[in-house]
Amino acid sequence: MGIETTLLLAVAKKLLTKWKNQLPADDHSLLPSEVGLMGGIENLALRNEDLLSTLEGAQSATTAVLDAVTQKIKGFQSQIDVLRNDEILGTKSLDQLLTLFGCNHKPEAKSPQPEEFRNKDPKGRQTNELWFLYHIESTPDFVGASDCIRDAWYSWKEFISLNVWELNDDNKEKANVIIRTKYIDGGGPILGQAHVGPPNGYVLELEMDKGHSWTKTRFEGAVCHEIGHLLGLDHTPGDGHLMSEYIKEGIVSPSQVDINNALALGHYIPALRPTPEPEPPGPYPGESEAARRRREIQARYLS
Ligand SMILES: [Zn+2]
Known part of the structure; x- marks a missing residue:
């Protein structure tokens, strides 16, 4: 199986667009690149079997898929003391995620x-x-x-x-x-x-x-x-x-x-x-x- 790269890219693009709308323009530099975010989403999915099966079974980046990813970002941030729980996988959250194991x-x-x-x-x-x-x-x-x-x-x-x-x-x-x-x-x-x-x-x-x-x-x-x-x-x-x-x-x-x-x-x-x-x-x-x-x-x- 595995997650389709085209799906990962579509999810990353949609989330980045959504987050840019939420954040003031000054803060857009705190967001990762599309490729960086794709890696982060994959990392979350490898830690969570339910997210993995959602992404493996998904045909397109629907609202349900985006919500499933957002839920896991929220769950991750709530476990890490230094992170704000804003449900945005910014560079700071992503750096933490990639250095921690499960x-x-x-x-x-x-x-x-x-x-x-x-x-x-x-x-x-x-x-x-x-x-x-x-x-x-x-x-x-x-x-x-x-x-x-x-x-x-x-x-x-x-x-x-x-x-x-x-x-x-x-x-x-x-x-x-x-x-x-x-x-x-x-x-x-x-x-x-x-x-x-x-x-x-x-x-x-x-x-x-x-x-x-x-x-x-x-x-x-x-x-x-x-x-x-x-x-x-x-x-x-x-x-x-x-x-x-x-x-x-x-x-x-x-x-x-x-x-x-x-x-x-x-x-x-x-x-x-x-x-x-x-x-x-x-x-x-x-x-x-x-x-x-x-x-x-x-x-x-x-x-
Ligand atoms: Zn354990």
Whole structure:
């Protein structure tokens, strides 16, 4: 599919004409070029499936199409503190839009509920603590990508009591979180997605865009953001938070607001943890002593 270039151009022309009529002549220089605006509209559509399908299905730049685009401009501006909510994608709004990234968070992607994901205390009673056994299936092609993933878990563990272990290839079938790369939007603004995956909802999938040209901090921040969704968090309103809908380069750990939202979901501050840190699970059937030791060392590093 994809959006027809002729449609994008028609939408950009009509919006620019409308905005020029709204703005005093002195301010017309604050509007982007037709080509610039086409890029901005496409960027918005890549972040919003409903807008994308509207534009892909449209025959011409009707009022309904223009309204759909305007709605998304409004939604974007309302999330960014420094922008005026004038529903005009001027150069300032466009610059912001193009430097911020997004994720494909679906509201139905909630944290795992089954008992298998919950820690038991020493007496075998269920607690509210989540228990993540993650396996890294693939990473983007840069040195240190796996360490970024470990650091991202650690950023949450500093503030929220979590049980996290990394499973290597020997034990990957025990994992309840699979982390992998996947082509998501062809290098567009979407960095990743997290969801409760098939076949039975017991395995969480955290997928990072394979087509993206990653930097280390952008990758670590995006993984940390997606882990926030695995904890059950939705997007934090406004910008500058790890869990903001529009992700800023360089933010690699949760803000106080993000942490408060996680605590409100029933997660604990590590110091107030009601039960002792559990032992790593296993040994797994067929696991060698060397593999078991390696896993213990990893667990110590991560906890
Ligand atoms: Zn998100």
